Amino acid sequence: MPGIEHCGRCGASLRVASMVIDVHPPRATRWSKRRRRWFPSLRLPGTRLLDAWQNVKTTLLGNWETDAPQSALFWRMIVPGWPQLFCKQIIRARLLFGVYVFLMLLGFIFLGTIGGSLFLGLAFSCHASSVLDVIFCGTQDTVSRIRYSLLSLVLLVFGVYYPAGWLVSWVVVPQRMMANAAPFQLGDVVLYSRLTYLISPPEPGDVVVYNIQRQRVQGALRGGNAIFVIEGRRIDRVLAGPGQEVVWENGELTVDGRISAWLPLNQSRRPTHHRVRIPANTYFIVPSTEAMVAWNSLSSRGMNVCLVSSRSIFGRVYLQTQPLSRFGWID
Amino acid sequence: MTRFGKLEFEPDRHSPEKVPDRENTAFDSSHWLQQADSHRRCGHYENALRMYSRALEEDKSIVEGWVGQVQMLVLLDECPEAEVWSGKGLELFPSHGDLLAARAQALCRLQKIKLANVACDGSMTQSGQSAYRWMVRGELWLIA
Numbered sequence: 001m002p003g004i005e006h007c008g009r010c011g012a013s014l015r016v017a018s019m020v021i022d023v024h025p026p027r028a029t030r031w032s033k034r035r036r037r038w039f040p041s042l043r044l045p046g047t048r049l050l051d052a053w054q055n056v057k058t059t060l061l062g063n064w065e066t067d068a069p070q071s072a073l074f075w076r077m078i079v080p081g082w083p084q085l086f087c088k089q090i091i092r093a094r095l096l097f098g099v100y101v102f103l104m105l106l107g108f109i110f111l112g113t114i115g116g117s118l119f120l121g122l123a124f125s126c127h128a129s130s131v132l133d134v135i136f137c138g139t140q141d142t143v144s145r146i147r148y149s150l151l152s153l154v155l156l157v158f159g160v161y162y163p164a165g166w167l168v169s170w171v172v173v174p175q176r177m178m179a180n181a182a183p184f185q186l187g188d189v190v191l192y193s194r195l196t197y198l199i200s201p202p203e204p205g206d207v208v209v210y211n212i213q214r215q216r217v218q219g220a221l222r223g224g225n226a227i228f229v230i231e232g233r234r235i236d237r238v239l240a241g242p243g244q245e246v247v248w249e250n251g252e253l254t255v256d257g258r259i260s261a262w263l264p265l266n267q268s269r270r271p272t273h274h275r276v277r278i279p280a281n282t283y284f285i286v287p288s289t290e291a292m293v294a295w296n297s298l299s300s301r302g303m304n305v306c307l308v309s310s311r312s313i314f315g316r317v318y319l320q321t322q323p324l325s326r327f328g329w330i331d
Numbered sequence: 332m333t334r335f336g337k338l339e340f341e342p343d344r345h346s347p348e349k350v351p352d353r354e355n356t357a358f359d360s361s362h363w364l365q366q367a368d369s370h371r372r373c374g375h376y377e378n379a380l381r382m383y384s385r386a387l388e389e390d391k392s393i394v395e396g397w398v399g400q401v402q403m404l405v406l407l408d409e410c411p412e413a414e415v416w417s418g419k420g421l422e423l424f425p426s427h428g429d430l431l432a433a434r435a436q437a438l439c440r441l442q443k444i445k446l447a448n449v450a451c452d453g454s455m456t457q458s459g460q461s462a463y464r465w466m467v468r469g470e471l472w473l474i475a
Contacts, residue, residue, distance in 0.1 A: 011425040012394075021423075023387035025380070025400050025416040028409045036408065 064089055064137055073134055077152065078160055080130035092133065100126045111321060112174030112189035124161065128153055170195040173315060175209055175235065176322075181289035182266045189322035190235065190330065192315040201310065202283055204255070205262045206238045207317040207330050210285060215305050230290060230305055235317055236265050240284040242310075248274040264288035274303050281310045360389035360396070367399055376406045394424050401433035402463075405440060413437035428457035432464040439471045447471055 005015055028036070064087070076082040081097030084090075103123035110116035135148045170193070177188040184190070192209045202208055214231035239262055240246045240255045247254040248271040254260065264270055266288035278284050285308045317330050367382030380403040387396040397420035404413035417434035424430055431454035438447035451471050454464045 012423065012427070019391060021391060023391060023396075024384050025404060025419075026412045028412055033408075 064092075070138070073138075077131045077134065077156070080127040082130075083134045084130065087137075096126060096130045096133075100130075108172075109321060109324070109327075111172070111191065112176045113187075113322060116174075128156065131156060174321075175233070175317070181235075182268075184235070184289065187322065188320065188326070190317050191319040191321060192317040194315040196316040197310075197313060202238050202241070202313055202316070204238050204240055204244075204260070207235065207265065208238055208285070208313050209233060209235050209315055209317055210308050210313045212287065212305060212308070213312070217305055230287065233314075234285075234287045234289060236285050236287055236289060237262055238283050238285055239264070240278055242278050242280045242282055244284075245277045246275070246284050248272060271303065276303065276307070278307065282307050283310065283313065284308075360386040360393055363389065364393070364395060364399075367396075371399070371403070376403045379403050380407070394420075394427050394430065397424065398427075398429045398433050401430070401437065405433070405437050410437045410440045414441060426457055428454045428459055428464055429461055430454075431457065432461075432467040435471060436467045439467070439474055442474075444471070444475050448475070 006012065007014060072086065073083045076086055079097070080100040081093040081095070084096060085093035100123055103119050103126060107116050107119035107123055110119060131152045132149055135152060136145060139145045139148060173192050173194060175190050175192055177184045177186055177190075180186050211233050212231050214229065217228045217230060218225065239253060239260065244256050251270055251272050252259065253263065253270075264286045269288040269290075270286060276284070284306055286306050320326055320328060320330055363382045363386035367379045367386065370376075370379035370382060380400060383396045383399040383403065386393055387400075390396075397416075401413050401417045401420065404410070404416060414434065414437040417430060417437055420430050421427070421434065431450050435447045435450035435454060438444075438450060448471065451464075451468050455468065
């Protein structure tokens with residue numbers, strides 16, 4: 001019939017006789033033949049890589065079709081790889097999910113560093129790829145693809161990652177050290193939780209992140225008088241709670257008449273003589289990581305810097321993630 | 332020959348080199364296919380390949396020519412080229428069993444067993460019968 005270009009039975013082109021095509025096959029060069037003759041089992045590494053890439057392309061990037069309902073695919077996009085698994089694309093599903101989990105894990109380990117941000121971004125890209133893979137499977141024209149892709153990515157960001165990030169931020173907040181503050185060093189990253197102190201108040205022994213309002217304290221330095229300005233975020237241990245009496249004597253801490261088992265994080269820097277009763281809603285925290293202050297030289301008034309309001313405590317530090325050599329719980 | 336010798340007043344007047352029309356009909360695609368077949372049976376694979384190409388120059392729709400080219404490339408141990416050329420043939424004749432079998436043979440000799448199995452299974456499901464498909468299948472099973 002006029003207009004038909006392919007045989008309906010075998011699919012052969014009916015216009016082959018009139019086509020302008022080359023009928024001479026490609027031939028191997030002389031050097032290729034010699035190489036194949038001398039090394040019959042050797043194939044060029046590039047050829048192997050090319051074959052592997054062709055297999056990858058066919059398996060992972062090739063088009064696939066599904067007749068699954070859109071609603072069933074839509075809500076499964078929350079998890080990368082789940083729509084592909086639902087449509088029996090097992091290899092794609094495993095690859096997408098595996099890469100996503102791996103990148104999220106790396107992002108968590110390096111949280112608080114540039115690398116961590118990079119890995120989390122790549123994990124989001126992997127998730128977006130899973131979504132786009134499904135969209136490209138179900139649409140053909142470019143405009144629809146762009147429209148559905150933008151819509152899905154916006155829903156992904158504001159429907160999944162933003163709420164998830166808000167929830168996670170109550171439990172996992174990275175704090176990076178911006179200076180050497182023994183026992184921490186520049187670049188160390190610790191994680192703290194804001195949720196802990198919504199449920200119960202801080203307890204003596206907790207390592208916390210807190211803020212010191214700008215304070216000028218008088219003390220001595222190298223035999224002379226000195227004014228120390230202390231402000232900003234610190235990390236240290238809560239030594240006593242509201243209503244308790246704290247006595248420092250010869251570097252030993254006594255709380256309510258009993259010797260305390262807790263000491264500041266930097267045990268080499270602690271007051272020698274001090275007595276105070278902790279007011280309500282206040283906690284006793286010695287900022288021992290402050291390198292400039294000689295604690296044994298501060299006056300009683302200067303020691304007020306150790307009285308921290310409960311509102312200034314941000315959360316409880318529980319894990320150090322960077323550097324990996326000192327990865328571990330903080331207690 | 333005079334300066335007017337080339338004028339076409341009488342056909343074949345001064346052109347003894349011109350081949351008669353009756354002889355020209357022998358050099359069509361079927362003739363070249365026969366030549367290719369005889370060369371192949373003698374083991375002259377290069378000549379056979381050349382004859383298949385001439386047959387296809389006359390008529391590109393002859394599937395036997397495409398199959399023969401791939402087979403000759405395989406026999407000449409140019410299997411990567413045979414794989415490429417079988418792909419080209421399958422673009423024109425997607426469901427031809429012998430062409431699929433030729434592709435399977437090329438893939439088998441390139442140690443791409445999985446792809447060769449796929450092509451071989453495809454050739455067996457197509458219509459028609461030929462010993463070549465079974466021969467390729469046997470070769471594939473021997474290798475695998």
